[in-house]
Amino acid sequence: MHYCPGCTHMTIHKILADTIDELGIKEEAIGVAPVGCAVLIYEYFDCDMVQAPHGRAPAVATGMKSANEDNMVFTYQGDGDLASIGTAEIIHSAVRGENLTTVFVNNAIYGMTGGQMAPTTLIEQITTTTTKGRNSKDHGYPYKISEQIANLDGASYVSRQSVHNKNAIENTKRAIKKAFVAQQNKEGFSLVEILSTCPTNWGLNPKQSIEWIEKNMLPIFQTGDLKTTD
């Protein structure tokens, strides 16, 4: 794989692929790749895949659903892709209640372009465009977009999870499964946000990165279901 050592994009790929297998939906599944470190996700998945422009994956997925509503369509997007350049597309896919599933990987930074501030960057977090740490006066606040999406009537299932330990990984898997089942039942838009590492741009080793999620991300981005239908 092309990911850096200790990058949990890999873990999330595995969870997602396993879930597709377990649900037996490989033949109906079509994935939409983002622009970001996960742009090459189509290389790793053995189902039909389409690569979208930066931030536009939910719109592309909407079009794919228009072609055939029985396909199981998912997008895989980073925080820059989903919560910055692609804010309009993700919000309005949820507003329309598009029957899609989004896997949203939040690593609080722009990975691929070399560690700039993302909308999800934490206060005081150092990035290449906030070299003295993000401060709310100059840079605004970390964007909790999943909470916002959970408030939309078109969203059926919204959950925030993490992959920093075995338990968290199991919860993530359950959440992704639930999201796909919501799509199968045509309940509307489903999204699972997953807290993820970027050791390279955080300037930490893999172990420290896991600890950084626990210590810094979890208090701000609290995990758990934000919206369910059951």
Added chain:
Amino acid sequence: MRRILIKGNEAIGEAAIQAGCEAYFGYPITPQNELTEYMSEKLPQYGGRFIQAESEVGAINMLLGAAASGARAMTSSSGPGISLKQEGISYMTGMELPALIVNVVRGGPGLGGIAPAQSDYFQATRGGGHGDYRVITLAPANIQEIIDLTSECFWLAELYRNPVMLYADAVLGQMMEPVNVKSDNLFSKYRTRDKLPKVWAASGQKNRSYVNKLTSLYLEPEELEKHNLKLNKKYDVIKKKEKRFEIINPGAKYFLVAYGIVSRICKLVVKNARERGLNIGLIRPISLWPFPDIAFENVMDNARSFLCVEMSMGQMIEDVKLAVDGRAQVFFYGRSGGVLPKPNDIMSVIEDKMLKGEMIET
């Protein structure tokens, strides 16, 4: 055969539906709103999906997705909206996705105005977005032709796996004209061209033994070059086979060159001139890309000069000069901002520049 009266924008919608359009994605912008409205009403009745997108960026990417999954689909917009779609169009050419994009051109730059213009010619014929690519661009001049070309656009898109643009203007979009239709099934003959099999589509693996992956990303320079060479080969075939044009009075010495609504004004000039004993010819490009340069070869033996008339500050004239290649004089007359050129004004330019043989080139 029966004649009905229909508005240009609605004719595009009806022709698209009759051509088997399965999905439409749009965002309101004048002067093409009647098309969006028509599709919202009619397309679902035929089992297609209509989505009013949150923006033109959303719309073009929905089109990308629908085309990637194998649907016959379209979007429409005007000036500012077409600019927003350019990123998506570039991706679609890179991924070789067929779809129809309609531009009912208004005046620019910027917000410009809502009156008719032809000032998006460069954008339409030079690619428009980033990267080395082309979009087949067809320019109708009347509503009958809108109907014929709309179905042709879908066909060409699928034949070459490339987006195709129907390039009209606000006059054509807004005006009503009688058109010929077959009995009561409006434009049914255009249905006859079935969809080509889309073995490449990301439509879900289902019974295929292989999976389809669509991307425009080639990180290895040699790979990307190979891809671009392949696209270029396709563009060469299109240039060979799809040049479309009309010539009036091929034996004339003086020619007007104009497309779309301006070509109709020029036809009036040709008629008026004939009444005065003057033989003026007209070359009307129908395909703007590929540009019908061969039309000029047909008349070059006698041609002394060409007058390119556009509703722009001079865009198609560059292609005209390339086609003429220094073998005759090329003059220009353009109006912009939504102002239509008047037959008398064009006639004055013919008299002042072409007939007096002035050597002032524009």
